[in-house]
Amino acid sequence: MTLKLYNSLTRSLEPFAPIHKGTGKDGKDEARVYTCGPTVYAYQHIGNMRAFIFADTLGRTLRWNGYDLTHIINITDVGHLTSDADAGEDKMEKAAAAQAKSIWDIAAHYTQAFRRDVRRLNITEPAEWTVATDYVPQMIEFAKAIEKDCYRLDGGLYFDVSRVPDYGSLARAATDDGESRIDPVSGKRNPQDFAIWRASPPGEQRQMEWDSPWGRGAPGWHLECSVMSHARLGHPFDIHTGGIDHREIHHPNEIAQNQAYCACSDPGARIWMHNNFLVDRGGKMSKSTGQFLTLQVLVDAGVHPLAYRLMCLQAHYRSELEFTWESLGAALTRLKRLVGTVEKLRERFDAEPRGSLETPEVDEAKAAVGDDLNTARALVLLEQVAGGKGHAGDRFTAVRKIDRALGLRLAMVTREELRLRPANAAIDEAVIEARLAERREARAAKDFARSDAIRDELAASGVEVMDGDALGWDWRLDL
Numbered sequence: 078m079t080l081k082l083y084n085s086l087t088r089s090l091e092p093f094a095p096i097h098k099g100t101g102k103d104g105k106d107e108a109r110v111y112t113c114g115p116t117v118y119a120y121q122h123i124g125n126m127r128a129f130i131f132a133d134t135l136g137r138t139l140r141w142n143g144y145d146l147t148h149i150i151n152i153t154d155v156g157h158l159t160s161d162a163d164a165g166e167d168k169m170e171k172a173a174a175a176q177a178k179s180i181w182d183i184a185a186h187y188t189q190a191f192r193r194d195v196r197r198l199n200i201t202e203p204a205e206w207t208v209a210t211d212y213v214p215q216m217i218e219f220a221k222a223i224e225k226d227c228y229r230l231d232g233g234l235y236f237d238v239s240r241v242p243d244y245g246s247l248a249r250a251a252t253d254d255g256e257s258r259i260d261p262v263s264g265k266r267n268p269q270d271f272a273i274w275r276a277s278p279p280g281e282q283r284q285m286e287w288d289s290p291w292g293r294g295a296p297g298w299h300l301e302c303s304v305m306s307h308a309r310l311g312h313p314f315d316i317h318t319g320g321i322d323h324r325e326i327h328h329p330n331e332i333a334q335n336q337a338y339c340a341c342s343d344p345g346a347r348i349w350m351h352n353n354f355l356v357d358r359g360g361k362m363s364k365s366t367g368q369f370l371t372l373q374v375l376v377d378a379g380v381h382p383l384a385y386r387l388m389c390l391q392a393h394y395r396s397e398l399e400f401t402w403e404s405l406g407a408a409l410t411r412l413k414r415l416v417g418t419v420e421k422l423r424e425r426f427d428a429e430p431r432g433s434l435e436t437p438e439v440d441e442a443k444a445a446v447g448d449d450l451n452t453a454r455a456l457v458l459l460e461q462v463a464g465g466k467g468h469a470g471d472r473f474t475a476v477r478k479i480d481r482a483l484g485l486r487l488a489m490v491t492r493e494e495l496r497l498r499p500a501n502a503a504i505d506e507a508v509i510e511a512r513l514a515e516r517r518e519a520r521a522a523k524d525f526a527r528s529d530a531i532r533d534e535l536a537a538s539g540v541e542v543m544d545g546d547a548l549g550w551d552w553r554l555d556l
């Protein structure tokens with residue numbers, strides 16, 4: 078069974094063939110993956126988190142296929158400007174000024190918040206979170222090595238994209254969106270030329286700046302990823318991931334830098350993979366416009382983070398995914414149902430453990446995720462085996478195997494954990510329990526009218542009563 082992945086460079090599915098053979102743990106072949114990480118000037122919205130759920134699914138799939146994974150995700154704490162193409166202000170400096178805090182405090186706060194969301198979504202920790210400001214000396218060395226392909230302007234050191242073969246081939250046709258994101262800087266040789274080093278404006282002190290052969294200043298954002306991937310994974314490495322927006326500017330620029338550095342046409346990574354956007358009815362989610370959904374907003378509404386993970390897995394990573402509260406609510410219901418089924422399987426597994434290797438759904442699910450991460454299909458197979466026939470112990474073992482690729486923690490999470498109380502719920506647990514006790518009495522006395530009335534009354538307060546469920550009640554999304 079070969080693992081096939083969609084390579085944005087060739088716009089086609091390609092079999093995965095690792096570069097580093099036998100270098101992994103226990104002599105395994107190694108898979109080296111770099112993921113463009115968050116810019117920590119604000120909370121990550123759930124669209125951003127889709128990018129990390131996708132990268133995690135890729136990592137899990139590589140592991141399932143027997144590779145030893147070395148995954149690097151960076152934390153951008155300097156250099157990302159309000160425009161991807163080197164114009165506007167530094168996002169970090171801007172956020173620090175607006176909140177009257179030091180950049181370091183801003184970075185620490187949002188990094189911590191991001192890592193918390195990573196844990197809540199059960200995203201596997203990478204081998205290293207490379208922090209951009211830790212790599213500035215290496216960035217200066219890298220910039221020196223490609224200086225021959227750069228020129229100086231008042232704003233700093235600029236990369237001349239005509240110096241590399243086939244600049245921008247990853248982006249293919251320039252789109253209006255891509256074009257409009259390139260801001261004119263006077264003196265640029267080509268409109269797509271970008272800053273490698275951004276000199277601090279004369280007379281102005283930035284909170285974050287370093288000495289360099291090109292004056293005091295800060296590294297360009299694109300430089301960071303080339304340097305950190307190169308430092309940790311070498312050249313070339315296997316797979317580079319990021320959101321689809323990076324296919325237009327950021328990744329073509331990384332490729333150009335990598336080519337200049339090696340003085341060859343190698344793009345630096347063999348496979349470039351991009352997840353499509355999570356959108357809402359208003360269009361693309363954006364941190365800069367201020368209106369965005371964080372994982373905490375979902376939790377406050379009573380939705381468990383793993384329901385969002387499941388919602389992402391129901392779609393293919395290359396498709397746009399529209400966020401609605403209804404679809405999120407449906408994902409939560411699907412997750413609860415699945416967890417309920419698996420809980421029962423687990424009880425029977427504990428009583429009579431067994432784990433047959435011959436559950437065909439497991440092989441089918443492996444083939445599905447191995448086919449460019451078809452998680453939607455794997456999820457259906459998982460449900461089939463969980464709710465199917467056959468020995469409960471075998472089925473429980475099969476569920477665990479498939480879930481290792483999906484990361485829904487199905488063997489661990491309980492229905493009770495999934496029941497989150499909405500932050501602004503008007504009714505508390507004690508009241509619910511008291512009303513439910515009354516309802517049990519009414520039912521025992523065969524007073525079904527009264528039992529239904531209590532049920533309706535609770536429903537009006539957002540409390541759904543689930544007969545047959547051990548807990549007997551659940552919060553309902555009513556947003």
Ligand code: AMP
Pocket residue numbers: 113114115116117123124125126127128318319320321322323352353354355356361362363
């Ligand atoms: P940023 O913090 O802006 O550098 O973004 C972190 C990651 O999220 C990048 O890989 C982006 O391409 C990705 N991303 C940004 N917006 C979305 C979205 N709405 N849906 C999916 N991925 C996104």
Ligand code: ZN
Pocket residue numbers: 112113114302319327
């Ligand atoms: Zn990057």
